Amino acid sequence: MRAFIAYNVGTHQVTVVCDGVATVNLTDNYAAGASKDDINKVFAEHHLPTDKVTHTFNPVVINTGPKLVVIDTGLGPDQFTQSKGKVGQFHNNLAAASIDRAAVDTVIIISHFHGDHINGLLAAENKPAFPNAEIVVPAVEWKFWMDDGEMSKGMGNPILEGNFKNIRRVFDALGRKVTQYEAGKEVAPGITSVASPGHTPGHNSFIVASGAEKVLVQVDITAGAAFLFVKHPEWNIASDVDKPLAQETRRKLYDMAIAEKMPIQAFHAAFPGLVRVEKEKDGSGYRWIPSIWNASL
Numbered sequence: 316m317r318a319f320i321a322y323n324v325g326t327h328q329v330t331v332v333c334d335g336v337a338t339v340n341l342t343d344n345y346a347a348g349a350s351k352d353d354i355n356k357v358f359a360e361h362h363l364p365t366d367k368v369t370h371t372f373n374p375v376v377i378n379t380g381p382k383l384v385v386i387d388t389g390l391g392p393d394q395f396t397q398s399k400g401k402v403g404q405f406h407n408n409l410a411a412a413s414i415d416r417a418a419v420d421t422v423i424i425i426s427h428f429h430g431d432h433i434n435g436l437l438a439a440e441n442k443p444a445f446p447n448a449e450i451v452v453p454a455v456e457w458k459f460w461m462d463d464g465e466m467s468k469g470m471g472n473p474i475l476e477g478n479f480k481n482i483r484r485v486f487d488a489l490g491r492k493v494t495q496y497e498a499g500k501e502v503a504p505g506i507t508s509v510a511s512p513g514h515t516p517g518h519n520s521f522i523v524a525s526g527a528e529k530v531l532v533q534v535d536i537t538a539g540a541a542f543l544f545v546k547h548p549e550w551n552i553a554s555d556v557d558k559p560l561a562q563e564t565r566r567k568l569y570d571m572a573i574a575e576k577m578p579i580q581a582f583h584a585a586f587p588g589l590v591r592v593e594k595e596k597d598g599s600g601y602r603w604i605p606s607i608w609n610a611s612l
């Protein structure tokens with residue numbers, strides 16, 4: 316399967332390069348604040364199977380002209396093998412989209428350090444997948460996850476322990492050669508980071524702007540089966556590190572996108588994940604409206 320799609324934001328070209336889709340069993344502790352029955356009820360309302368949950372992964376590549384910018388890298392080659400090709404497709408789909416991983420003008424911006432966003436920094440046998448790219452990471456995220464004291468506090472915590480170990484595996488293989496960025500800064504031409512903490516301490520979203528057009532690359536302000544947490548922002552996926560802060564952040568960013576009439580590119584929405592967000596008329600949640608695909612974009 317080849318899954319990529321391109322659209323323009325002013326003179327920037329955004330290519331959504333899918334990393335794959337996986338359906339797994341719905342676990343009892345999938346979300347905090349919601350029982351399995353609560354979640355199954357929403358799935359049934361959306362004509363989805365119950366007791367199963369489907370996850371989509373949508374990294375993006377932005378051609379700014381002088382620089383090719385990659386935001387996040389998917390689950391990587393190990394997961395590609397383990398899932399029999401269902402996920403970890405990012406490198407293959409980049410090739411299908413004629414995007415060269417060895418290009419020297421590539422900047423990889425990482426939003427946060429969960430495995431579905433960083434594992435694709437490595438190719439097979441833990442070799443750098445983008446040997447000539449500059450890898451740019453959030454300073455707050457680096458400080459938290461690379462801190463040995465935080466790591467020892469996180470040992471035994473089912474959400475944190477695996478992440479601490481995986482993050483060291485990935486960045487140690489890269490010789491910890493990264494550039495750190497602060498939130499609120501232009502990290503590449505026309506791409507500004509927006510602090511959006513909660514899902515992880517240093518999580519960042521991005522506003523991609525060119526001319527009069529802009530799009531909010533939200534990343535994981537809603538994650539997993541993300542539409543659940545759009546509809547119910549008061550629920551949290553288990554991997555949200557600071558759950559109240561994650562709720563506050565997603566409301567803040569969605570209210571901003573609504574006020575500014577800004578489309579959203581969502582990492583965990585159904586491919587290609589270009590949506591608009593609206594407030595639900597009945598209740599405190601939101602809903603996504605998928606954009607209409609247009610081949611001439």
Ligand SMILES: [Zn+2]
Pocket residue numbers: 429431432535538539582583
């Ligand atoms: Zn994610």
